[in-house]
Amino acid sequence: MAKIRVMGPRDRLPEVLDVIQDAGVLHLAAPAADSAVTSVVPADRENRERRNIRRLLDDVEWDLGHLGPGPGGHAVVPETAAAEPVEWARTAARLRRRLERMDAQLAHLDEERSLILKYRSFFDAFRSLLEAEPRWPHTTAYHVLLRSGDQDALPRLRQALGHVLDGAFEMYDRPLESGETAVLVIVPADHAANLERLFAESRVEEIPVPAAYGGGTLANAIPEMLARLKLIPRERDALGREREGLARAHRAELERARAWLNDRRAHLDALALSGVTSHAFVIEGWLPADGRAAFEKRIHTACGREVVVSEESREEWTSEDAPVVLSNPRLFRPFEAVLRLMPLPKYGTLDPTPFVAVFFPAFFGLMVGDVGYGLILGLLALLVRTRTRPGTLLRSVAEIAGACALFAVIAGVLFGELFGDLGSRWLGLKPVLFRREEAILPFLILAISLGAVHILLGLILGVVSSRAHPRQALGRGLSAAMLIGVIVALLAVLEVLPRGLLTPTVIGLLVAFPLLILAEGITAPIELLSALGNILSYARVMALGVASVMLAVVANQMVGAMGSVAVGVTFALLFHLVNFAIALFSPTIHALRLHYVEFFGKFYSAGGVRYAPFGRWVAGAGRRAA
Amino acid sequence: MNLVWIVFGAALAVAVPAIATAWAQSRIGSAIAASMAEKPELSTTAILMIAIPETMVILGFVVALVILLRAGGPG
Numbered sequence: 001m002a003k004i005r006v007m008g009p010r011d012r013l014p015e016v017l018d019v020i021q022d023a024g025v026l027h028l029a030a031p032a033a034d035s036a037v038t039s040v041v042p043a044d045r046e047n048r049e050r051r052n053i054r055r056l057l058d059d060v061e062w063d064l065g066h067l068g069p070g071p072g073g074h075a076v077v078p079e080t081a082a083a084e085p086v087e088w089a090r091t092a093a094r095l096r097r098r099l100e101r102m103d104a105q106l107a108h109l110d111e112e113r114s115l116i117l118k119y120r121s122f123f124d125a126f127r128s129l130l131e132a133e134p135r136w137p138h139t140t141a142y143h144v145l146l147r148s149g150d151q152d153a154l155p156r157l158r159q160a161l162g163h164v165l166d167g168a169f170e171m172y173d174r175p176l177e178s179g180e181t182a183v184l185v186i187v188p189a190d191h192a193a194n195l196e197r198l199f200a201e202s203r204v205e206e207i208p209v210p211a212a213y214g215g216g217t218l219a220n221a222i223p224e225m226l227a228r229l230k231l232i233p234r235e236r237d238a239l240g241r242e243r244e245g246l247a248r249a250h251r252a253e254l255e256r257a258r259a260w261l262n263d264r265r266a267h268l269d270a271l272a273l274s275g276v277t278s279h280a281f282v283i284e285g286w287l288p289a290d291g292r293a294a295f296e297k298r299i300h301t302a303c304g305r306e307v308v309v310s311e312e313s314r315e316e317w318t319s320e321d322a323p324v325v326l327s328n329p330r331l332f333r334p335f336e337a338v339l340r341l342m343p344l345p346k347y348g349t350l351d352p353t354p355f356v357a358v359f360f361p362a363f364f365g366l367m368v369g370d371v372g373y374g375l376i377l378g379l380l381a382l383l384v385r386t387r388t389r390p391g392t393l394l395r396s397v398a399e400i401a402g403a404c405a406l407f408a409v410i411a412g413v414l415f416g417e418l419f420g421d422l423g424s425r426w427l428g429l430k431p432v433l434f435r436r437e438e439a440i441l442p443f444l445i446l447a448i449s450l451g452a453v454h455i456l457l458g459l460i461l462g463v464v465s466s467r468a469h470p471r472q473a474l475g476r477g478l479s480a481a482m483l484i485g486v487i488v489a490l491l492a493v494l495e496v497l498p499r500g501l502l503t504p505t506v507i508g509l510l511v512a513f514p515l516l517i518l519a520e521g522i523t524a525p526i527e528l529l530s531a532l533g534n535i536l537s538y539a540r541v542m543a544l545g546v547a548s549v550m551l552a553v554v555a556n557q558m559v560g561a562m563g564s565v566a567v568g569v570t571f572a573l574l575f576h577l578v579n580f581a582i583a584l585f586s587p588t589i590h591a592l593r594l595h596y597v598e599f600f601g602k603f604y605s606a607g608g609v610r611y612a613p614f615g616r617w618v619a620g621a622g623r624r625a626a
Numbered sequence: 627m628n629l630v631w632i633v634f635g636a637a638l639a640v641a642v643p644a645i646a647t648a649w650a651q652s653r654i655g656s657a658i659a660a661s662m663a664e665k666p667e668l669s670t671t672a673i674l675m676i677a678i679p680e681t682m683v684i685l686g687f688v689v690a691l692v693i694l695l696r697a698g699g700p701g
Contacts, residue, residue, distance in 0.1 A: 341670040441695060444688070540684045593677035596670070 024615025148179030365407025374408030420552025451538025458602030
């Protein structure tokens with residue numbers, strides 16, 4: 001990163017900010033406190049404008065959200081030549097009121113429909129009784145719905161009615177398709193008040209006939225309700241067409257308004273970050289060092305030599321102030337998404353993306369380790385990749401999945417696995433290394449060895465990243481050396497390495513131990529032990545790998561174990577599907593954990609500020625870097 | 627030693643940490659779900675928190691393997 005200072009005559013500040021916004025590469029920072037330079041204090045007019053923009057943007061965003069997705073998704077909005085905020089404000093407010101009314105109408109229609117359906121099911125259940133309702137003298141009918149799942153509700157209701165009405169009632173019940181129970185209660189008219197009090201106290205859901213459908217009895221209201229039910233979809237469609245028409249008429253204008261308003265808001269924010277003297281302005285910010293010359297040229301071309309661009313020397317700023325941008329080769333770039341889940345690394349420390357790009361798919365591949373599963377995952381990744389736009393998180397995930405699939409296929413070849421043992425049984429597939437279901441111990445050794453390499457790499461990266469702090473670097477270096485020493489000593493004890501190495505290694509460890517405490521403090525031995533624990537944690541690669549292959553083998557055995565081949569094949573396919581789903585989820589979580597906890601814990605310094613250049617707004621991507 | 631006891635010991639080495647892990651994950655899971663409802667940016671922490679107790683059962687699995695291997699089991 002290079003820290004840039006742009007200076008010029010004060011009256012040209014808005015114009016220069018426009019040019020910087022067009023360039024879209026400068027991450028603005030407030031100028032250093034200086035007696036000669038003061039911050040720009042927003043005038044009342046600007047404060048008012050900011051408030052208006054916020055209100056207008058709220059309306060515009062609301063309208064766009066309620067007009068439904070546009071035909072081109074998040075298309076780049078063409079920049080506007082002339083701004084018409086007043087006209088936009090009128091349109092947005094008018095549209096919002098209209099859309100709110102339409103939403104309310106829709107909600108009302110849906111509510112009406114569900115109410116009619118409730119009545120219809122009730123009417124269907126008691127058709128013959130309800131048709132006779134007008135002929136019942138001096139009686140009142142009550143319609144009640146009992147919710148599903150409460151078996152005792154009906155006997156309780158009958159008991160309560162008996163108690164309150166002293167047996168002067170008739171009660172009929174029918175189960176409905178929805179699981180609810182329709183209950184018709186007929187009582188003498190002079191007992192109605194008692195019954196209504198009981199319903200209110202016991203919170204029974206009574207459904208009286210609405211006055212909108214003629215009131216009176218349900219039998220009279222039902223024909224009107226059914227006629228209305230036929231009209232509701234037509235009214236919904238009409239509202240939908242009206243919404244589409246509004247979208248056609250106003251979407252483009254609203255999208256232009258949104259882009260302009262966001263740009264204007266960013267401009268006002270940038271103004272507040274600028275410094276001024278009585279005659280000059282100062283803008284400070286950061287940009288990638290290789291973009292400095294192009295930026296300077298652009299400023300000079302647009303504003304002339306009156307505006308000066310200079311670079312602050314490295315001594316004038318500290319790493320804590322500089323924003324961070326991850327910059328990796330194309331091959332590794334998708335793996336920056338793994339780091340996006342964490343706070344950014346501090347400026348000047350190591351970006352672990354290239355290491356993640358190698359180890360993450362490798363661990364995933366070792367855990368899945370199956371040619372068949374790898375190929376299916378590869379196809380899914382390809383499918384998602386073709387349907388996503390570059391630069392999106394989903395595209396990155398698809399590309400990471402592609403790399404993981406490749407490693408799963410390679411590991412599958414090494415272990416001789418294609419849908420478990422199907423490859424060896426049908427195609428005579430032979431393992432290059434070993435079979436995971438048989439050679440558990442070699443697989444465990446492989447996993448822990450990889451863990452040792454990964455943790456040692458983490459410690460070495462820790463030494464590199466703390467090179468500015470020699471004592472810390474020495475401590476991490478000693479930890480790495482002692483870890484190697486402990487591994488060599490263990491291997492010598494197990495006679496994997498010559499036993500003669502044991503004594504010199506132990507002496508070396510004893511010498512390094514006090515040095516480690518001197519360099520890293522009293523907690524250093526605990527951290528060393530935790531590093532050993534971290535290495536053992538990589539046993540999960542073996543554990544998940546063995547579980548995966550065992551599940552696949554069990555799935556294959558189902559074909560012969562179910563009596564019928566068809567049933568066996570169905571169960572086997574289902575089991576493979578479950579295993580594949582587990583193979584997508586579990587290895588991902590564990591590979592992530594091995595990186596976040598075990599690997600990053602050795603060197604990663606979080607706390608960087610994200611590089612967010614001041615630029616033009618673009619739909620779906622926030623601010624745009626040129 | 628009696629084979630039954632060896633196998634029982636190996637099973638216990640996996641079962642006890644598995645129960646402990648399940649208990650820990652249930653507590654962590656409910657806590658993290660509640661936290662994520664308010665702060666979705668805690669998803670990374672959620673992954674880590676959920677995966678951390680699994681180390682117990684992994685180490686239990688390794689111990690079980692060591693027991694079985696010493697008794698001349700798989701490998």
